[in-house]
Amino acid sequence: MTFAFARRIQHAPSSFLGELFRVSSDPSIISFAGGLPSSALIDTDGLRTAAQDVLTTDPRAALQYSTTDGYRPLREYIAARYGSRLGVPATADEIQITNGSQQCLDLFAKIFLDPGDYVGMERPGYLGAIEAFSLYEPAFTAVPLDREGPKPEAFAKMMHDTPVKFFYGIPNSQNPSGCTYSPERRKEIAEMIAGTSTVFYEDDAFGELFFDKKSRIPVKKFIPENTVIAGSFSKIIAPGMRIGWLYAPQEILSAFNTAKQAADLHSNFLCQQILYRYLSTNDLDSHIHRIVEVYCRQCRLMCELFDDLMPALAHTTPEGGMFLTATLPHDLDAMDVFYEGIRHKVAVLPGMPFFVDGGGTDTIRLNFSNADEEKIAEGMHRLVAVIRELS
Amino acid sequence: MTFAFARRIQHAPSSFLGELFRVSSDPSIISFAGGLPSSALIDTDGLRTAAQDVLTTDPRAALQYSTTDGYRPLREYIAARYGSRLGVPATADEIQITNGSQQCLDLFAKIFLDPGDYVGMERPGYLGAIEAFSLYEPAFTAVPLDREGPKPEAFAKMMHDTPVKFFYGIPNSQNPSGCTYSPERRKEIAEMIAGTSTVFYEDDAFGELFFDKKSRIPVKKFIPENTVIAGSFSKIIAPGMRIGWLYAPQEILSAFNTAKQAADLHSNFLCQQILYRYLSTNDLDSHIHRIVEVYCRQCRLMCELFDDLMPALAHTTPEGGMFLTATLPHDLDAMDVFYEGIRHKVAVLPGMPFFVDGGGTDTIRLNFSNADEEKIAEGMHRLVAVIRELS
Incomplete structure (x- = not known):
């Protein structure tokens, strides 16, 4: 049929x-x-021990339904790490746990996009994001990248001609190019967004993986109210647990939480607990x-x-x-x-x-x-x- | 802002x-x-042992990215159980693993609903489904329930007046009423759907929990091509692992799989493996x-x-x-x-x-x-x- x-x-x-x-x-x-x-x-040894601990200490809680926002100690850990690593004063209330950072793409698009709305993308831009956003039927505007990030003239033209609901960027080790935005370009982009209703979606899957072991200044630092950061444990701990997060201003996170609840109630609680146990008992750095x-x-x-x-x-x-x-x-x-x-x-x-x-x-x-x-x-x-x- | x-x-x-x-x-x-x-x-003992086995035997596979459709042995287990329990000849290719059956609601609505499309609901109908569907801006038609299921005259009127993309029903121990459709009513409903493009969304979260330990004939048996069944391990094993599934005709499952991949790539692979290990080494019945x-x-x-x-x-x-x-x-x-x-x-x-x-x-x-x-x-x-x- x-x-x-x-x-x-x-x-x-x-x-x-x-x-x-x-x-x-x-x-x-x-x-x-x-x-x-x-x-x-x-x-694997560390995660096996963490799993055993969780399933011995309080297994009934770890295996039961939980809250949509995610395991609070894990959210506190993530928030504290933004403070210590990037100098951004995040709180647990600004963090929502998701099924890997791919789910951030889906739910963020879901709360922002009506059909025909403009979305700004890097050119080239991450395929997984294009696939997630496409299902909400937006109009894409692509801003070419050079070695320092999105080209400023093209970014300015986009902001003027096709006011985008959000611009999706990967400032750190961009996917697919592998390029990293320069500090100056981050500031320049941020200044063009400041004072508008455009959101900068800062996908930071790779920010912990710089070969010089130093962190770069996030766009969030320049325009905190206009920026959300998506993060993930997939690249630094293990992708099979599907634990990522969105760090966002409260008003956005509230809508995002509504969408998350409708989408799947909450993320895998057992793995949230295993991950938190692992992070509490191992040296992540x-x-x-x-x-x-x-x-x-x-x-x-x-x-x-x-x-x-x-x-x-x-x-x-x-x-x-x-x-x-x-x-x-x-x-x-x-x-x-x-x-x-x-x-x-x-x-x-x-x-x-x-x-x-x-x-x-x-x-x-x-x-x-x-x-x-x-x-x-x-x-x-x-x-x-x-x-x-x-x- | x-x-x-x-x-x-x-x-x-x-x-x-x-x-x-x-x-x-x-x-x-x-x-x-x-x-x-x-x-x-x-x-908890059984799941702890299963987790330990998985994280000892082949932990690197269980913790890595996996395929969108889900762990094949788990899908084969689910399909085989439909055969043995309900006499429905399911295959693994008709099963997609999801983050609990709540995600089936979201993704199914996503692939079927344009704004204004009609959705049929039981009256009263499951709140979580209403929340998931609402985000796709449908028009709801509610069919009152009596003790045997949706009232036939109202169901016929719905099929005639507001041809619904799908009707969402819980024939077994309906939520919230607690009522179970009679066998006759299942057949009657199925006959009204047969030959139309309407899909019967058969939510079967509770079909394993009959006090007389007997299964009821699924609507799927009468109109297999028009029916999808959503299932879940939340009520029979543990909700915190968030493992559910959709059992659907191939054409629907293919679109559903596209939506699943865009939504979060795949469900938690570690817990899919733990669950399968548990099911292989314990007597579920x-x-x-x-x-x-x-x-x-x-x-x-x-x-x-x-x-x-x-x-x-x-x-x-x-x-x-x-x-x-x-x-x-x-x-x-x-x-x-x-x-x-x-x-x-x-x-x-x-x-x-x-x-x-x-x-x-x-x-x-x-x-x-x-x-x-x-x-x-x-x-x-x-x-x-x-x-x-x-x-």
Whole structure:
């Protein structure tokens, strides 16, 4: 039979991420295509002990229904870390726990977007955000990035021509480019938003993963009332627990909480408790430093191999995070590289789905967190062979 | 500053459930207001062992990102149970794991509803569903219930006058009434839907909790192509893990999966694995029978106390589930009973939010699963005193 689906889903772009997860699951393929943190760096011993503690101490509470906003001690921990790490005076009342930071994208769009409303995106912009926002049928305006962040003239033009409900940005180790906004550009963007009703959606999945182990000033610091920050434990503890959060002004958080309750009542309470127990009994900074050192080495190796083996290829040079973007030589089409790569057992992510207004056909995103150095070396040789073959 | 929220959230009814969770957390109040299963009946030893097994055997997989559809062995388990328990030949490909069955409500509405589309509800109808659907701005049509289910004439009129995208029903131990559709009524409803594009959304949170330990024929059996079933482990294992599912025809599940991925990528993978491990190493039927025996005693006690202490009050007599509905004597207002009840340390849920078209002001919903017999006896005496005082 034929079902009468809503307009939003009839026009939804077919997802590339699902396809990717399937590709990534073939163990003979070296995948630079996904966005997985290193499995080897998950502190399984620490999390096992934390789980055992929670399920021994007060298991009936951890396994029962809970409140929509999330486990208060965990929210207090997150708020305190904003204070100590970024100098932002957050309180637990400004934090809502979500199912990974992907849910922040969905619920935030849900409370802000009527069909046709304008949303500002980076160009290229994060695919998962485009997929989440698209279901609320907005009109996208894309602001091109340079090495310091969104280009100021284009950002100003967007603010003037298509007043956006919110601008979605990843100032720290942007996905997919791997670039980080400069401090000056953060201030410049913030000044253009100040005094308007536009919200800056500061996605900060990677802010703890700078190779120099230093934090960058958040846009929130310049325009606290106009900014929300989305955070996640997926990249620093474990993605399988699906625990993220939104840090937002109270009025936004109140609407967000209403949407969260309607969406799924509350996030997994057992894992909120396990995570909090883990954070209370382990040194998160040391754990993150171990991750950062490995990712830094893997990133440098990937960049060096491109420079050595294929100097005609341009690539970004990340200061942190998990991704870099490469521009293919000789106007090669990224889809050809993707499919030929799969035949040669190496997966990359074509850049097109990151461009809401088309383009990017000669770009690919590479992940350097999930494959170790040996696999990166082997995978890069396979990839370079594919590109040479197609050139 | 003033934020430019979407229309859907500006018009969202202020939630009563959040208020309830807060009230329920005061330990001096005996609460019949919430929808919590009995904490005492959660198999904490079994779940602790299962968690330890998962985090010892292959923790890195359980803590990593996973696929949107959910852990395949868990989906196979769920599908097989539909076969053995209800005689419905489900396959794993027809099952999508969600964050509790509340998320089924949100995502199903998301893929079906454009603003103004008609949705059919039971009258009274489940509050959590009303809250989830409302954010997609539908027009509700409510079909009154009698003891056998939705009244046939009203159901026929709805199908004729306001062709609904879907009808949301809880045939087994309906929430809030506690009534169960008769087999004849199920067939009658199904025949009215057959051949139309209307979907029957069969919410089956309580189908395992019949006091006679027998299952009822699902509406899905009569009109498989027009029916989706939402299920949940919250009432039979533990709600804090937030694991539910949708069982649906492939075309619906494909759109639902797109919405799920955009919403939060996938459900908590660690708990999916813990749950599957638990189910593989424990006898679920015996566990459910233990729960059912306790709920049956508690329900009967509640009914008997009403009959003995307050014969003027009418109440439903559930065959299972967790709730009954009472109609107050002397045209008492349920809100007065609610507020006066809180003062007397007993909480009930006023019926009004279950009526999308108004009414129900003299009804209250009572939960009999969470309080034990001693608390039910004490709470019922407090409640009867409140009603007498107000009469």
